Amino acid sequence: MKARCRILVENLQPSILKAQIDRLTEVERRDCKSDDIALFDLILEHAKIQQRFHRMSQDHAGKIDAKAVKADRKPPRTTGSKPAPRPTTPAPRAPGAAAPATPPPRAPPRAGCLVCKGAHWLNDCPTATEAQRTEALKKFREDKEHRASASRSKAARYKRSAMSVCINGLLTVPYVPDTGADRSIIPEGVVTSLRAVQPTLSPILLTDDAGRPGVASIGVMPRSER
Numbered sequence: 001m002k003a004r005c006r007i008l009v010e011n012l013q014p015s016i017l018k019a020q021i022d023r024l025t026e027v028e029r030r031d032c033k034s035d036d037i038a039l040f041d042l043i044l045e046h047a048k049i050q051q052r053f054h055r056m057s058q059d060h061a062g063k064i065d066a067k068a069v070k071a072d073r074k075p076p077r078t079t080g081s082k083p084a085p086r087p088t089t090p091a092p093r094a095p096g097a098a099a100p101a102t103p104p105p106r107a108p109p110r111a112g113c114l115v116c117k118g119a120h121w122l123n124d125c126p127t128a129t130e131a132q133r134t135e136a137l138k139k140f141r142e143d144k145e146h147r148a149s150a151s152r153s154k155a156a157r158y159k160r161s162a163m164s165v166c167i168n169g170l171l172t173v174p175y176v177p178d179t180g181a182d183r184s185i186i187p188e189g190v191v192t193s194l195r196a197v198q199p200t201l202s203p204i205l206l207t208d209d210a211g212r213p214g215v216a217s218i219g220v221m222p223r224s225e226r
Contacts (some may be wrong), residue, residue, distance in 0.1 A: 083149070114139075
């Protein structure tokens with residue numbers, strides 16, 4: 001039995017299969033040296049493995065060869081059929097010309113949104129309805145016009161108070177336009193200053209119908225000066 005197994009191994013082909021079986025029977029499958037059936041099964045198993053590996057190697061080599069042939073048959077790209085594109089250069093910018101800058105966003109109003117008082121403009125309010133926007137804008141314009149009217153009235157009063165009159169040619173005091181009254185009243189300080197520069201001025205004590213003392217009357221000769 002051992003001689004039969006030895007003859008079988010010695011006549012194995014190809015040599016790579018013979019070397020594999022020799023190694024296995026010497027190291028791992030020593031029982032196959034005296035059992036020809038077990039040896040046959042071992043040879044058949046590894047022969048199938050090597051055959052499968054051989055086919056895979058052939059398929060892989062065939063794919064590589066096909067790619068190489070295809071690359072060789074591909075015609076080289078001809079040059080000169082189309083002119084090469086010229087490199088483009090940006091147009092020169094005029095001296096002092098700056099690139100257009102994006103305008104910065106508007107700062108939110110100081111008083112906030114007219115509806116929700118948030119830090120955004122009325123048009124950007126996320127909660128205001130169209131009716132609320134219209135009403136808030138109308139009220140804002142009315143308040144603005146009222147403030148402008150008050151400022152104009154105040155400026156007019158200041159302009160009127162800037163007028164002056166010279167009393168008796170000696171003392172200049174602020175002048176208020178005629179209010180329609182029969183007499184004009186001047187402060188006591190003005191009377192004191194006028195008597196200081198005009199000692200001959202004599203005030204007359206006025207009384208009402210019941211004989212009660214009133215205010216002093218001083219004759220003056222006003223002359224408007226601008």
